[in-house]
Amino acid sequence: MEDRKTAIVTGASVGIGRAAAVKFAKEGYNVAIIARGNGIHDVGGEIRKLGVECIDFQGDVGSEHDVKTMVAQVEGKWGRVDVLNCNAGIVVVKPLEDTTWEDFVNVTHINIGGHFLFTKYVMPIMKRQKRGAIVNMGSVSGHVGQTEHAIYGSTKGAIIAFTRAVAWELAKYNIRVNSISPGSVDTPMLRSDIQLESTRTGMPFDEVKKLREHEQAFDRWADPAEIAEAIYFLASDAASFITGTDLLVDCGWVAK
Numbered sequence: 001m002e003d004r005k006t007a008i009v010t011g012a013s014v015g016i017g018r019a020a021a022v023k024f025a026k027e028g029y030n031v032a033i034i035a036r037g038n039g040i041h042d043v044g045g046e047i048r049k050l051g052v053e054c055i056d057f058q059g060d061v062g063s064e065h066d067v068k069t070m071v072a073q074v075e076g077k078w079g080r081v082d083v084l085n086c087n088a089g090i091v092v093v094k095p096l097e098d099t100t101w102e103d104f105v106n107v108t109h110i111n112i113g114g115h116f117l118f119t120k121y122v123m124p125i126m127k128r129q130k131r132g133a134i135v136n137m138g139s140v141s142g143h144v145g146q147t148e149h150a151i152y153g154s155t156k157g158a159i160i161a162f163t164r165a166v167a168w169e170l171a172k173y174n175i176r177v178n179s180i181s182p183g184s185v186d187t188p189m190l191r192s193d194i195q196l197e198s199t200r201t202g203m204p205f206d207e208v209k210k211l212r213e214h215e216q217a218f219d220r221w222a223d224p225a226e227i228a229e230a231i232y233f234l235a236s237d238a239a240s241f242i243t244g245t246d247l248l249v250d251c252g253w254v255a256k
C-alpha cells in the first residue's frame with residue numbers, strides 16, 4: 001500500500017473542486033480527480049508539478065460505470081482512499097414554472113446521484129481501512145429559500161440529509177462524513193449564474209454581482225481557495241470529533 005494519503009476530488013477541472021485538489025496536493029496527498037471536460041488533464045499536470053501523483057479521470061459522476069472504473073483505478077494504483085471530497089454539481093436558476101422535467105432530472109441525477117455513487121463505491125475501501133473522511137458539497141441554497149433555486153436548493157438539502165444519515169451508517173468504521181455549505185464563491189458556475197440573471201432582468205452584470213456580494217457580511221464573494229481550506233479541515237484529523245455536520249462557509253449569509 002502506498003505511504004502517501006490519497007484524496008478523491010470530484011468536479012475538479014475548475015472552481016472549488018480544482019482549489020480543493022490543489023490544496024490536498026500541497027498537503028502531500030496523492031490526488032485522483034474527475035470532471036467531464038478535458039480541462040481535468042490540465043489540473044492533473046498542475047498537481048503532478050507539486051510533487052505528488054495524480055489520476056486525472058475524464059468522466060461523469062452521474063455514470064455508475066465511470067465512477068466504478070475510477071475508484072477501481074485509484075484502489076489499484078494506491079490501495080487506499082483517505083478522503084473523498086464530492087464537489088461536482090450543476091445549477092439551474094429559473095422560475096419553477098419554466099423549469100423543465102429534463103432540468104429536474106439532470107440536476108438531481110448529477111448533484112445527488114454523484115454523491116451517492118462515489119460514496120457507494122468508496123465506502124467498502126474505507127470500511128476495510130477502518131478509517132476515512134468524506135466531505136460533501138451542500139450550499140446556502142440548502143438552508144435558505146433562494147428565489148429561482150427551488151430544484152438546485154432541494155438537491156443541496158438532500159445532500160445535507162444524505163450526509164447525516166451516512167455519518168451514522170459509517171461511524172462504527174471510524175469514517176467521518178460531513179458537508180460544507182458555501183455562500184457565493186467566485187467560480188465559473190457563479191459567474192454564469194449572474195450572467196443569466198443579468199440577461200433575464202436586464203440589470204447590468206456588475207449590478208447583479210454587487211447585490212449578490214451584499215449577501216455576505218464582508219460584502220464580497222469567497223475565493224475558491226477559502227472553501228478548499230474548510231474542506232481540508234473537515235477531511236483532516238484536526239476534525240476528528242466532527243461527523244454528521246454541515247459547516248456553513250457563507251460569511252454570515254444564513255446567520256442574518
Ligand SMILES: NC(=O)c1ccc[n+]([C@@H]2O[C@H](COP(=O)([O-])OP(=O)(O)OC[C@H]3O[C@@H](n4cnc5c(N)ncnc54)[C@H](O)[C@@H]3O)[C@@H](O)[C@H]2O)c1
Binds near residue numbers: 010
Ligand atoms: N460557486 C458557488 O457560489 C457555490 C456556492 C455553494 C455551493 N457550490 C457548490 O460547489 C460545487 C462546485 O461549484 P463550482 O462553483 O466550483 O462549480 P463550477 O461549475 O465552477 O465547477 C463544477 C465542476 O464540476 C464538474 N462537473 C459538473 N458536472 C459534472 C459531472 N456530471 N461529472 C463530472 N464532473 C462534473 C465540472 O466539470 C467542474 O469541474 C457544486 O456542487 C456547487 O453546487 C458552489
